[in-house]
Amino acid sequence: MTAPDRDRSARRKVLRTLLDSGALAPDWVPSFEAVPRSAFLPDLMWPFGMDTGTSISVSRSDDSDTWYEYADADVPVVTQWDDGAHAGTEPGRLSTSSASMPSVVARMLRDLDVRPGARVLEIGTGTGWNAALLSHRLGAANVVTVEVDAVVAEAARARLAAVGLHPEVVIGDGLLGHPDGAPYDRIIATVGIRDLPYAWVQQVRPGGLIVAPWGTRYSNVDCVVRLVVAEDGQSASGTFTGAVEFMKARSQRYRVDQAAYLPHGFPGGAVTTVTNLTAADLGLDDRLRHPFAAVSGLLAGGCTLLADRRGPAVSAWLYSLTDLSWAAAVLTDGQAESTVYESGPRRLWGELSRAHQWWVEAGRPDPTCFGLTVTADTTAAWFHASGNALPLPLSEHGGSSGKPVRISRG
Structure with a gap:
C-alpha cells in the first residue's frame, strides 16, 4: 500500500x-x-x-x-x-x-x-x-x-x-x-494563555464567542474556556469545556529561578510538617485527566508547582508568585505520610492541602464545573455550584495586562 x-x-x-x-x-x-x-x-x-x-x-x-x-x-x-x-x-x-x-x-x-x-x-x-x-x-x-x-x-x-x-x-x-x-x-x-487579553473582548461582537486555552501559572495545564461576549460588549463570561495543554504565548511564559528562593541551598532554614497527600491524590502523573490536577491552579492560588517522578517517588515543589515562599515534599508511592519542608511567610503546602480538602468536599468537580469572567479590570474564575465558596483568593502577577485574577463563587 x-x-x-x-x-x-x-x-x-x-x-x-x-x-x-x-x-x-x-x-x-x-x-x-x-x-x-x-x-x-x-x-x-x-x-x-x-x-x-x-x-x-x-x-x-x-x-x-x-x-x-x-x-x-x-x-x-x-x-x-x-x-x-x-x-x-x-x-x-x-x-x-x-x-x-x-x-x-x-x-x-x-x-x-x-x-x-x-x-x-x-x-x-x-x-x-x-x-x-x-x-x-x-x-x-x-x-x-x-x-x-x-x-x-x-x-x-x-x-x-x-x-x-x-x-x-x-x-x-x-x-x-x-x-x-x-x-x-x-x-x-x-496557544496557552495565562492572562486573557481584554482586547479580544473588545474585538468580538456582542453575543460572539471566544474559545481559548486558559490557565494559571500553577502548572502547564490549560482549560479551554468558551466565553460569550455580553450584549453591552464590556465583558465576556463562560465555562470551561475540558483540560488541554498548549504551548504558551511567548510573552506569557514563566520560569522559576530556584536560586532566588533558596540562595543558601536546601533546606535553607525551612520548617517541617507532615502530609498524607500522595502523588495520586494530586494527579501529578496524569494532570490532564485527573480532575484535581486540572483545576488545582484555580484553587491553590498564586503559586507554581514543579514535579518530577523518579521511580516510585515524585519530588513536588511549590513556589509563591507573590513572595519568596516555597514548599517541597518527596511523595513516595505506597507511603502513607511524607515530610514537607516549607519556608517564607506563606505555608504553601498547607494552602494546597486546604484546596484539596475543599475539592473533595465539593464532590471532586472537574473543569466543566468552573468558569471565567473577563472585564477591563479583572479576570474572575468561579465555581458554579451554589453554596460552595472557593477556599483561597487567587492573585496572579506579571501578566501582559497586569490585571488581577480572583476566585469567587459563581
Missing part, C-alpha cells in the same frame, strides 16, 4: 473515531475530509508519544510510511523547537510550535459553534491547519489568523496556498488581536 493510499485510509479511521466519540461535530466532517493535517506538516517533524511522554524525530524523505502514520494519528506533532534556534534532527529543549491532536482541534472547533458567513480571528497560526479548516468551512475571506513568528507564518501561508486557501495571515502579537479586521463573530486561540 502506498503512503497516499494509507494516508486516506488512516484518516478515515481517525475521523470516524472522532465522530463516534462526539469530539468532531458532524458539520465539520466535510472540512476535515477535504483538508488533511499531513498537508501542513514539514518533512522533518517530532510526534509526541502519548505513552512514552517523549518526542521522536520522523522524516518523510527517509521513512514516508512512518511519517504518514504519525501525521494521521491522534497525537500532537512538534514542528519547531526553541523559537527556531534549534538545528539537527534530535528534539530540542523547548517545543515552540506544533500541530495539535486532531481530537483537540475538533473539540475546540465544535466549541466555537460557527455559522455560515461568520468572521473568525485565530490567534496562533502555527502550521496553518486550523486556519485551513476554518477557511474551508467559512470561506477564506472570513478568516484572519495571527502568528508572532514570521518564519512560521510564512511557512503556513505557503502551505495554505498550496491547497488553494488564502485567509489573511498576519505577522504580529496575537495578544493584541487584529483590530483592523474587527469586529469578529468568533475568536479562537491555539
Whole structure:
C-alpha cells in the first residue's frame, strides 16, 4: 500500500473515531475530509508519544510510511523547537510550535459553534491547519489568523496556498488581536494563555464567542474556556469545556529561578510538617485527566508547582508568585505520610492541602464545573455550584495586562 493510499485510509479511521466519540461535530466532517493535517506538516517533524511522554524525530524523505502514520494519528506533532534556534534532527529543549491532536482541534472547533458567513480571528497560526479548516468551512475571506513568528507564518501561508486557501495571515502579537479586521463573530486561540487579553473582548461582537486555552501559572495545564461576549460588549463570561495543554504565548511564559528562593541551598532554614497527600491524590502523573490536577491552579492560588517522578517517588515543589515562599515534599508511592519542608511567610503546602480538602468536599468537580469572567479590570474564575465558596483568593502577577485574577463563587 502506498503512503497516499494509507494516508486516506488512516484518516478515515481517525475521523470516524472522532465522530463516534462526539469530539468532531458532524458539520465539520466535510472540512476535515477535504483538508488533511499531513498537508501542513514539514518533512522533518517530532510526534509526541502519548505513552512514552517523549518526542521522536520522523522524516518523510527517509521513512514516508512512518511519517504518514504519525501525521494521521491522534497525537500532537512538534514542528519547531526553541523559537527556531534549534538545528539537527534530535528534539530540542523547548517545543515552540506544533500541530495539535486532531481530537483537540475538533473539540475546540465544535466549541466555537460557527455559522455560515461568520468572521473568525485565530490567534496562533502555527502550521496553518486550523486556519485551513476554518477557511474551508467559512470561506477564506472570513478568516484572519495571527502568528508572532514570521518564519512560521510564512511557512503556513505557503502551505495554505498550496491547497488553494488564502485567509489573511498576519505577522504580529496575537495578544493584541487584529483590530483592523474587527469586529469578529468568533475568536479562537491555539496557544496557552495565562492572562486573557481584554482586547479580544473588545474585538468580538456582542453575543460572539471566544474559545481559548486558559490557565494559571500553577502548572502547564490549560482549560479551554468558551466565553460569550455580553450584549453591552464590556465583558465576556463562560465555562470551561475540558483540560488541554498548549504551548504558551511567548510573552506569557514563566520560569522559576530556584536560586532566588533558596540562595543558601536546601533546606535553607525551612520548617517541617507532615502530609498524607500522595502523588495520586494530586494527579501529578496524569494532570490532564485527573480532575484535581486540572483545576488545582484555580484553587491553590498564586503559586507554581514543579514535579518530577523518579521511580516510585515524585519530588513536588511549590513556589509563591507573590513572595519568596516555597514548599517541597518527596511523595513516595505506597507511603502513607511524607515530610514537607516549607519556608517564607506563606505555608504553601498547607494552602494546597486546604484546596484539596475543599475539592473533595465539593464532590471532586472537574473543569466543566468552573468558569471565567473577563472585564477591563479583572479576570474572575468561579465555581458554579451554589453554596460552595472557593477556599483561597487567587492573585496572579506579571501578566501582559497586569490585571488581577480572583476566585469567587459563581
